[in-house]
Amino acid sequence: MKNAALKYAGLLIWLLVSEPVRCETIKRYMLNVRNSAIGESRTVRSLLKCSVLFEESSQYLSFNYRKNDKTCELSTLYPESSKSEFDWAVYASISGGYHLSTTTANWNTAKAACESASSRLVIIDSQQEKDNLLSLNNNQDFNHWIGLTCDFGRDCTWIDGRRADSGYQSWAEGEPNDEFCVYMGWLGNNWDDTRCSHMKLYICEKI
Structure with missing residues (x-):
């Protein structure tokens, strides 16, 4: 076992x-x-x-x-240290991975930072994936941009073009409201739309 x-x-x-x-x-x-x-x-x-x-x-x-x-x-042992520009944590698939930033940025800058590392702002497809990310964050509360935008709180779309309402969603109560860029970390690590100019941490996903 x-x-x-x-x-x-x-x-x-x-x-x-x-x-x-x-x-x-x-x-x-x-x-x-x-x-x-x-x-x-x-x-x-x-x-x-x-x-x-x-x-x-x-x-x-x-x-x-x-x-x-x-x-x-x-x-047969865990490595003691690692040095890289981005620290990638990989679940199950050897081709994927996540990077939780240690610095804040607005949504557009965060998107560009992920893309510069051949990745994208994270798309969260399931509760299991969200739980995995929470584990990576040492079970601490999120305040991280994700790869989701809305049009005044409507027609929310992932950065790969998929509509958010076509799959897994984890909105906080009463959200989305009337903003544009989405982060995870509101009312129990759920999603909230807010101004894209706000400074937040972010999560990149290998693609």
């Missing part, structure tokens, strides 16, 4: 976590940093190939992909 939990409920996290983590629910990886307790090392063509090897394993808790020499290192 423990191995199954590692494989299917596990998270790949590319970041330094200051608090202890639960081994049965979290996996992590690093990039271009030497790992310790290496149980297996292979030459692979890409980070994606390294990710596949890692996900197919049952005994490893972290991996490090050194892109300079295309080495994939699988380790």
Whole structure:
């Protein structure tokens, strides 16, 4: 059961976590940093190939992909540190990921920051995804822009063109109201539309 939990409920996290983590629910990886307790090392063509090897394993808790020499290192320990421009936390899928900003920006600047990292402001498709993001935020309240806009509180649309009312929604009571840009963090971490010029944290999603 423990191995199954590692494989299917596990998270790949590319970041330094200051608090202890639960081994049965979290996996992590690093990039271009030497790992310790290496149980297996292979030459692979890409980070994606390294990710596949890692996900197919049952005994490893972290991996490090050194892109300079295309080495994939699988380790039985969590990495101790990681340095990158963006810290990406990846749930289940090896091709996706989230970045929770540590600085504030208006909605348009946040959108541009995500796009500069080959990502987008997050689109939240389910309660499970919202819960995962809450876990990434250490179960703290959100005050984060998401990839959703409205037209005076109507016709709310995700940045990929989908209408918000065609799928999962998590609006606070009485919302949306009469504004344009949407953030998560109102009345129990729900959604609220507000002025796009407000300064807030934001969540990027790998695409």
